[in-house]
Amino acid sequence: MNTIIYYFTGTGNSLKVSKDLSQHLDNTELIQIRQEWLSQKLFTDADNIGFVVPTIFSGIPKLVDQFIKQLDIRKKSPYIFVISNHGDPKGIGIVFEQIQKLIAEKGHSLAACFDIRMPHNVPEKDHLTTNDEKKRLFQEETIRIPIIAESIRKAELIPHKHKKIKNIFERMIYNGAYKSTGSLDKGFYANERCINCATCSRICPAQNIGMKDGRPKWKQDNCQLCFGCLQWCPKEAIQYNKRTIGIERYHHPQIKAKELFYKKFE
Numbered sequence: 001m002n003t004i005i006y007y008f009t010g011t012g013n014s015l016k017v018s019k020d021l022s023q024h025l026d027n028t029e030l031i032q033i034r035q036e037w038l039s040q041k042l043f044t045d046a047d048n049i050g051f052v053v054p055t056i057f058s059g060i061p062k063l064v065d066q067f068i069k070q071l072d073i074r075k076k077s078p079y080i081f082v083i084s085n086h087g088d089p090k091g092i093g094i095v096f097e098q099i100q101k102l103i104a105e106k107g108h109s110l111a112a113c114f115d116i117r118m119p120h121n122v123p124e125k126d127h128l129t130t131n132d133e134k135k136r137l138f139q140e141e142t143i144r145i146p147i148i149a150e151s152i153r154k155a156e157l158i159p160h161k162h163k164k165i166k167n168i169f170e171r172m173i174y175n176g177a178y179k180s181t182g183s184l185d186k187g188f189y190a191n192e193r194c195i196n197c198a199t200c201s202r203i204c205p206a207q208n209i210g211m212k213d214g215r216p217k218w219k220q221d222n223c224q225l226c227f228g229c230l231q232w233c234p235k236e237a238i239q240y241n242k243r244t245i246g247i248e249r250y251h252h253p254q255i256k257a258k259e260l261f262y263k264k265f266e
């Protein structure tokens with residue numbers, strides 16, 4: 001029995017969840033969902049297939065949508081599960097519905113839906129998580145992971161209960177966010193503290209940041225608004241409009257920036 005876990009992450013929460021889960025399952029491979037993969041033939045013949053994704057604007061990052069669409073699932077009836085990782089108390093949004101639809105379009109079904117709350121990674125005053133709250137969420141994660149692993153080992157069916165009205169509202173948030181903002185990276189800039197280390201460019205899962213004249217340059221076409229660039233900047237030189245100035249930065253304390261770098265840079 002082997003398991004493959006595909007995770008998308010901006011600030012490491014989904015990677016932490018994926019790594020911890022892999023400790024409780026045999027023969028598990030972790031793959032980061034990144035833009036670079038989309039130029040390749042994507043396929044899997046794993047027995048268990050998992051997707052660990054953050055909720056962004058109530059739904060999945062566009063890159064996750066593209067990745068799953070392109071993924072060729074070769075096993076006849078694999079056990080497919082999703083772990084929604086979210087920052088709000090009930091922040092799953094339409095993540096399960098979206099992935100269920102993508103999987104169904106491939107002729108497969110989603111067997112189990114799990115969720116874990118982690119610290120919120122939007123760098124805004126209203127979304128900051130206190131140290132006590134972080135501690136509590138990290139503890140809850142370590143309790144929850146073995147329970148999820150046990151369900152996966154037993155191939156339990158854990159469907160998600162759709163809430164129609166809530167879904168309509170969340171779908172509006174999701175579609176609105178992607179439509180109205182146009183290019184999501186419009187507000188990013190690096191100030192004079194930038195040391196041209198290119199951490200932001202290497203981390204960006206969407207290949208959306210290049211380096212020009214010693215500073216990052218956002219390409220304005222593929223940003224997922226995961227905030228990885230801003231949150232991992234070692235000099236806190238990156239801001240998003242004015243509202244991130246002076247706001248405490250967050251990334252998962254047990255994940256290192258280089259774990260998120262695209263392999264070719266290592």
Ligand SMILES: Cc1cc2nc3c(=O)[nH]c(=O)nc-3n(C[C@H](O)[C@H](O)[C@H](O)COP(=O)(O)O)c2cc1C
Binds near residue numbers: 011086
């Ligand atoms: C732009 C943006 C929008 C978000 N929207 C939601 C949301 O709608 N609901 C929610 O619960 N969390 C939301 N979050 C919080 C993340 O889902 C959460 O912090 C997650 O743990 C981040 O995981 P990562 O470190 O793997 O990227 C949002 C985060 C960002 C950056």
